[in-house]
Structure formats: structure tokens, C-alpha cells
Amino acid sequence: MSRRSAAALKVNEAVPVFAALADPTRLRLIGRLSTDGPLSITRLSEGEPVTRQAITRHLETLGEAGLVRNVRRGRERVFELDLKRLEKAKQYLDVVSAQWDDAAARLKAFVETHP
């Protein structure tokens, strides 16, 4: 069970990351930050159908998940991607991988107990 518990822990850690990404506006913001680099709220709100306040809230959610951080640039605050954290998104494969571990264990048990 130890290997499994370790995997489950990693999965729990990744949940806020995925919850933050599971929204079209936030995914778009991530996309813009990854192509255009650090951007202010004003720039990030351009072309978005929602209010600047809504964009601020989305950026806060992304910030809480550790995907985005804001830094001071002169007199304004800009937002940039935290790439290291985004790597964690790759952990979705851990879930599928664990499911295949389960399936493999069931296949093995099945053929060995039903000769």
C-alpha cells in the first residue's frame, strides 16, 4: 500500500492545479501569459468578454493554485506564469497510470484463479 499512498498524496497535491485549469477563461489567461509573457490586468482583460473584476478573480484563483504570480514592474503589477508549478499538471498521467496498475492486477488475478 505504501507505493499507492505515495501516489495518492501526489495526486491530492495536484488537485488545486487541475481545478484552476478546468475553466475556459483561466486556460485562456494561461495561454496568453505563456505566449506574451508577463502582462498587466489591463492587458489581460483586453478582448475578454468578462469584466476586469472577473479577470482579477480568475488570476487570484490561478495564484492560489501556484500557477501564476504577480510581480511589481515600475508602478504597475504584472502577472507571470510559474512554470515549475505548471509542470505538476503532468501528474494527470499518474491517475491513469494507477488505473492501469489496478487493471493489470485484476487481469493477473483473473487468469491465475480461472485456469
Next chain:
Amino acid sequence: MTATAQPSSSTANSTDRIEKRFTVNAPRSRVWRALADEKEFGTWFRMSFDRPFSEGATVFARLTHPGYEHVTLDLVVERIQPERYFSYKWHPYAIDPKSDYTKEPMTLVEFTLEEVKDGTAVTIVESGFDRIPLGRRAEAFRMNEKGWEGQAKNLAKHVEA
């Protein structure tokens, strides 16, 4: 070698594929039946199918795992090479009955069997994840989260039986 009670597995570093390799203490012909016969496959995979597996067939599947009986999905059988290789395509994480997954890319699942000294080596590869939209993966991840503990308990039960 005593550690084979639980399948040893290797997960590739790539984000596109998952590979599992393990040894089963049974002849290759026996393992093949558990793959190619849709009723046997469904027993350990916890799905029921509406028709036998044949190359090119789209097979309608329903989960039999308690609590997930409402989940249905399609498997598209790709290749069947008796006693050696079986592959199909499906939509990974297609577990939200309200979503239409038909336009999305599928992943490929491959089973390969080889005879080894102690029985049969089974290799399972699922590939093509990089083409699945990130948003979809995120959503699936959240949905899977709940079932996680139950899955872990299932496995423990199996191993301890």
C-alpha cells in the same frame, strides 16, 4: 521474484504514453482468452460489451464497477493478432454522460503478450494523451479524484485475497 503478487510497472517519462509490463503465471493462450473474449475481458476490466471484438468494430461498453454503471463508452477495435497483440482506441476519461466526446481525439491501448519462463509477459501501452485537450484532462482529473480511494481499496482487497 516474490514481488510479482502486485504487477511491477514502469511508467515512461513522456506525457504522451503510459506503459505497464508484468508477468502472469499462466500460459499465453489463457491470457489471450482474457483479452480477446469480450466476456472474459469485461470480467476483469469491469465492463460489459454489446458484441464480440473484431477488427474495425465499434463496440459499445458499459461499466460494471459499482457506482459507475451509468457510464458508457465506445471502443474501436484496431488489430487482433491471435495470442500476440490486441489493440483498440477509446476516449480516455470519457465518463461524463452529459459530454459529447465523439469529436475529440482518442488514445490507443495496446496489449502485447510474450512467453517467458514463468508464464506470460503482458505489456499494456496507452498512448496519444498529448492530443487530449488540457481542459479535458483537468476535468477528468477532478472526476477521478472521488473514485481514487475506492480504487485503492479494491486493489488491496485483490492482493490480500
